[in-house]
Amino acid sequence: MKSNIPVTSLQRLPIYLNYLKSIGSQEGFVSSGAIARALNMGEVLVRKDLAYTSAQGKTRVGYSLTELISALEEYLGCNDKKNAVIFGAGGLGSALLAYGGFSNYGIDIVAAFDNDPAKIGAEIAGRPVLDASHAREGVKQLDVKLAVICVPAKHAQGVAEELVACGIKKILNFAPVLLRVAQDVTVRNMDVAANLAILSSM
Amino acid sequence: MKSNIPVTSLQRLPIYLNYLKSIGSQEGFVSSGAIARALNMGEVLVRKDLAYTSAQGKTRVGYSLTELISALEEYLGCNDKKNAVIFGAGGLGSALLAYGGFSNYGIDIVAAFDNDPAKIGAEIAGRPVLDASHAREGVKQLDVKLAVICVPAKHAQGVAEELVACGIKKILNFAPVLLRVAQDVTVRNMDVAANLAILSSM
Numbered sequence: 001m002k003s004n005i006p007v008t009s010l011q012r013l014p015i016y017l018n019y020l021k022s023i024g025s026q027e028g029f030v031s032s033g034a035i036a037r038a039l040n041m042g043e044v045l046v047r048k049d050l051a052y053t054s055a056q057g058k059t060r061v062g063y064s065l066t067e068l069i070s071a072l073e074e075y076l077g078c079n080d081k082k083n084a085v086i087f088g089a090g091g092l093g094s095a096l097l098a099y100g101g102f103s104n105y106g107i108d109i110v111a112a113f114d115n116d117p118a119k120i121g122a123e124i125a126g127r128p129v130l131d132a133s134h135a136r137e138g139v140k141q142l143d144v145k146l147a148v149i150c151v152p153a154k155h156a157q158g159v160a161e162e163l164v165a166c167g168i169k170k171i172l173n174f175a176p177v178l179l180r181v182a183q184d185v186t187v188r189n190m191d192v193a194a195n196l197a198i199l200s201s202m
Numbered sequence: 203m204k205s206n207i208p209v210t211s212l213q214r215l216p217i218y219l220n221y222l223k224s225i226g227s228q229e230g231f232v233s234s235g236a237i238a239r240a241l242n243m244g245e246v247l248v249r250k251d252l253a254y255t256s257a258q259g260k261t262r263v264g265y266s267l268t269e270l271i272s273a274l275e276e277y278l279g280c281n282d283k284k285n286a287v288i289f290g291a292g293g294l295g296s297a298l299l300a301y302g303g304f305s306n307y308g309i310d311i312v313a314a315f316d317n318d319p320a321k322i323g324a325e326i327a328g329r330p331v332l333d334a335s336h337a338r339e340g341v342k343q344l345d346v347k348l349a350v351i352c353v354p355a356k357h358a359q360g361v362a363e364e365l366v367a368c369g370i371k372k373i374l375n376f377a378p379v380l381l382r383v384a385q386d387v388t389v390r391n392m393d394v395a396a397n398l399a400i401l402s403s404m
Binding site: 007008010011013014015018019022039040075076077078082084090091092094095096098099101102104105106107145146148153170171172176177178183186188189190191192193194195196197198199200201202 | 212215216220224279280284286292293297298303307309348372374379385388390394396398399401402403404
């Protein structure tokens with residue numbers, strides 16, 4: 001992980017970025033205090049988080065808005081183009097293929113993989129649905145570094161193992177199961193039902 | 203929040219629950235050490251997390267598997283039926299309507315709301331798509347406590363304000379914007395692109 005940033009800080013960087021992009025270019029400078037107030041956070045925390053990036057705040061005036069946005073984008077790799085694939089072209093996978101927001105982070109969802117003959121060969125939102133049984137060649141050809149698992153829970157572990165065999169070490173997992181992977185593989189879980197339950201328990 | 207559990211601990215409870223359900227009923231007892239090893243976590247952390255629930259571990263044997271599952275389910279409110287709605291019956295909203303996993307947590311997605319006349323009145327996965335302009339009455343009638351925002355970013359703040367006006371205080375937000383809400387409203391962000399960028403930066 002870059003410069004040992006804690007995951008909790010890393011998770012807040014896109015929030016700062018979204019906020020800063022939303023305040024418009026008429027503002028030349030923005031202070032950590034203003035960011036903290038707008039986002040209901042502590043100012044010390046904001047300053048600490050932003051210190052992981054290359055942004056340099058100036059006493060009294062704060063950060064140059066454009067520089068801070070650039071620093072966050074650089075940190076989050078928004079300017080490094082990287083290809084991702086989606087495994088499972090069902091409802092969720094199809095919805096994600098059609099979602100345009102990935103390009104803000106330099107991510108291009110280049111294809112989906114599925115094992116359903118009725119889906120293989122089709123296009124969803126301009127992206128091809130490829131045969132999951134040929135994933136290994138496809139992933140190599142497409143120079144893919146990231147994958148999103150959108151298959152049913154019972155298939156997720158098998159897909160994860162296939163992805164790792166394809167050389168993919170970063171997996172966003174929507175299936176409601178804990179994936180067992182080697183230590184050098186990073187999985188981020190996006191179990192929607194669990195998140196709604198967590199929210200309900202908060 | 204229940205008994206002041208830290209969000210980071212709360213977030214791990216569904217992971218324990220999924221794991222414990224997966225190991226099958228032939229096991230009578232499970233130790234915190236075995237859970238920790240299976241999930242690549244520290245044993246002290248596991249014990250601390252589980253101590254927020256009513257589960258009682260026994261020296262040497264560990265937790266009764268069925269009791270621990272029950273304690274986690276109780277803590278996460280899996281046995282308390284609660285109704286949720288989805289705002290935005292586009293690709294993502296439709297995919298979530300069709301997803302069966304919510305019932306594991308006692309959550310019933312009872313309807314979607316949309317403002318598209320072509321969608322209003324339709325059914326998706328057996329759930330009605332209702333007119334978003336009548337959300338207030340709908341939410342009251344359906345006794346809804348949770349909402350999922352699946353509308354485009356530019357509409358999300360307006361929808362959030364409408365939801366709060368409907369009395370909903372817990373919002374799962376898939377739109378890539380930070381929602382500004384009153385302090386008694388809890389929002390959990392599920393920005394998929396940001397999560398993929400975070401994963402890529404890890």
